[in-house]
Amino acid sequence: MAAAQQPSAGLAEMKNRLISELSPRQSGGEQLRLHILWLLMIRVLLFTLLIAITVVLQTKGRDIILPPPAVTMAFLSVVFIYSIGSAGLLQNMVRHLPRFGLLQLLSDAIFAALLVAGTGCSQSIFTPVFLFPVIAGGMSLSRTGGLIAAAATSILYGGILACEYLGYIPRFYAQTRYVPPTEYLTLTNVYAVYGLTFFTIGFLSNLLAGRLRKTEEVLSQTFVQFDRLHLLYKQVFDDIGTGIITVDGRNRITSCNPAFERISGFNAAELLGLPFGNFFPAGMLTETDQSRQVADLQRKDGAMTRVRHTFATLNLPPDPALNDPGEAQCKVITVQDVSLLEQMERQMRNTEKMAAIGELSAAIAHDFRNPIAAISGSAQLLKNVHAADSSPDPLSRANRHLTEIILRESVRMEKTITDFLQFARPQALTLEWFDLRRLCEETIRQVKGRESCPLSAAMELDIPDHLDCWADRQLVQILLAHLLENSCAAAAQTGQWPVLVRARESEASGRNCVCLTVLDHGPGIAEELREVVFTPFFSTKANCAGLGLSIVRQLAEQHGGRVRLLEPETGTGCVVEVCLPLPGLPEEF
Known part of the structure; x- marks a missing residue:
């Protein structure tokens, strides 16, 4: 024949x-x-x-x-x-x-x-x-x-x-x-x-x-137009990101595009001419309810992937060369991998849930400030009363000791709540020109007066006179205070002083900015931790909320600037650089 x-x-x-x-x-x-x-x-x-x-x-x-x-x-x-x-x-x-x-x-x-x-x-x-x-x-x-x-x-x-x-x-x-x-x-x-x-x-x-x-x-002309249409169809069929597969009247696979090969893991040569139900759910050819057109598709490697599918019937004119008129009843199935999309939707729902929890936590933390202030004030009064009592009575000594604990923990809780509210509810910027050196001197005096700062702390400035910065003065002071506290705590571990604060006007990514750098000679940050130190609630210190560097990065980005860790010149210690853009230039860089 x-x-x-x-x-x-x-x-x-x-x-x-x-x-x-x-x-x-x-x-x-x-x-x-x-x-x-x-x-x-x-x-x-x-x-x-x-x-x-x-x-x-x-x-x-x-x-x-x-x-x-x-x-x-x-x-x-x-x-x-x-x-x-x-x-x-x-x-x-x-x-x-x-x-x-x-x-x-x-x-x-x-x-x-x-x-x-x-x-x-x-x-x-x-x-x-x-x-x-x-x-x-x-x-x-x-x-x-x-x-x-x-x-x-x-x-x-x-x-x-x-x-x-x-x-x-x-x-x-x-x-x-x-x-x-x-x-x-x-x-x-x-x-x-x-x-x-x-x-x-x-x-x-x-x-x-x-x-x-x-x-x-x-x-x-008809042939040319047909060739262009055929080329366009082939280009769309091959390059579109949606998987396309066609079956004949007997549900045998007749073609599939590269996108479907990527989704299913099968090559076209492995599918052509074979029944659709041998590889994929038969319901993909019958379901018409839009809400149910999602299925779990088993890939060639056995893994399951979530897909959204639709199909349409093509009533083509019968081909005289075909003995079976049903061969003209073709179907086109489109398949989209929605596993990543569903994962992003879950992440978005989790993000919204966490945002709601964050708002609730910020409200609760804000409400805690008044009771803590009352507790702290009462403890301070008790401390003053016990300070006047110099009796060697064990009960009096215990009361004085417990009062000091209440005061110390109240101060720590107050600081934690303040940091949390600063991170959860950043305040609006009030930009102005100010002398950066004078601001750094005030911040150093403020940090030295805190109980968390060691008595042996020594901090030096390397900032030119009359170096003006364009930013929110209060927020920059908060940013610098967090950096100085971290650097003083690190330097206290090694006993290597001083902590150096340096500032220069320079160029970063083609834009003029003021770069503020804090250097210490502490143990430094391990290489595997350099990517996570700016993550909220991450800390290597006990009794610390882990929000200091997160607040530093948030405030820097709020100004349109950036913060990064630099390699120390001496090989030891930690160097943190914060760059804030000058006015008249794009805010983000």
Whole structure:
């Protein structure tokens, strides 16, 4: 069966190719060159077959007028040599192809005239050969090609009939059945019939060729548009991020795009032609409820992924080549991987929940400040009373000790609540110019007065005089206080002093800014902790909320600046740099 179909397919392909090559074209170009070459081949075959068939029939006893064999062979030789020479010239000819084609049509007309003149003139059976250049002219050349060939054949045929009437005929006619015409009206009638036929065929060939040209132009434009549409479809099908898979009427997979291959893990070669239900949930082809079009899809590696899918039925026109009409009932399924989207939605819900918890916590912390202030004030009064009591009584000493604990823990809780509220509810900026060195001096005195600062703490400034900064003075003071407290605590562990505060006006990311740097000679920050030290509630110290550096980063970013950890110059310690932009420039950098 398959072997029988292959030859028929080959013949059909050859037929289509021949029709395409012989279809009419405008003059010029490679197509016209190919047409002329085909005309040369048809000329040789036509004259050879006509003369060969006539010679065979004559040997069978048919009374046909033919010139002597020597003349016949000479005529065929001239046709062969002229055609071969023309084909050689055609291969190297670039310009004047229409003129060359017209010359070949005129040559065909002359060859046809010689054949008719040598085989009986008005009584020749080869007179219809004149139609060959007429039809060829209309098909290959411009709209006037057929009419020019018709005019040439009419003139040549008229000349043949005139010579016949005047008696200028070949001598070998005397040995044939040739009967000379006696009335010129008979020749005139023959000429009128054939001449009118030549021009009619020429006109019709031109008309048919023109319509074929228009049809071919429209078909060519249609092919171009179809190719562009096909390319666009293929580009969209291959590049779209949504997975697309198609199935036929029997739910067998017919195609899938690369996005679906990425989602499912299967290659297209592993899926094509196989039932859809063998790999994926059959419900994906039946569910129409939009709220239920989400399913768990098992990938090739066994992992489950969450997908949202839709499908549509395509009622294509039936293909005559298909025996089953159901093959035209195709379905298109689109698949989107929503596992990441659902994960982001869960994270967003968790974020909203944490934000609500944060707001509630901030409100609770704010409400705690009043009771803590009352407790702290009462403890301070008790401390003053016990300070006046110098009795060695154990109960008095215990009361003094407990009062100190209450005061100390109240102060720590007050600081924790203040830090938490500062982080949870950052206040609006009030930008102004201020002397950065004076602010740093005030902050150092403030930090030294706190109980958390060691008595041995030593802090130095390396800030030029009159270095002004554009920021919120109070928030920058809070930022610097947190950095100094951390640096003093770190320096106290190693006993290496002083803590240095340095400030310079510099350029960061192409923008002018003021960079404030705090350096200490403590144990430093481990490499694996450098990425998490700015995370809220992260701390390596006991009895610490872990909000100091988080507040520093928040305040820096609130000003449109940045904070980062630098490598210490001495190899030990910690260096924190805060850069705040100057006014008149973009806020974020």
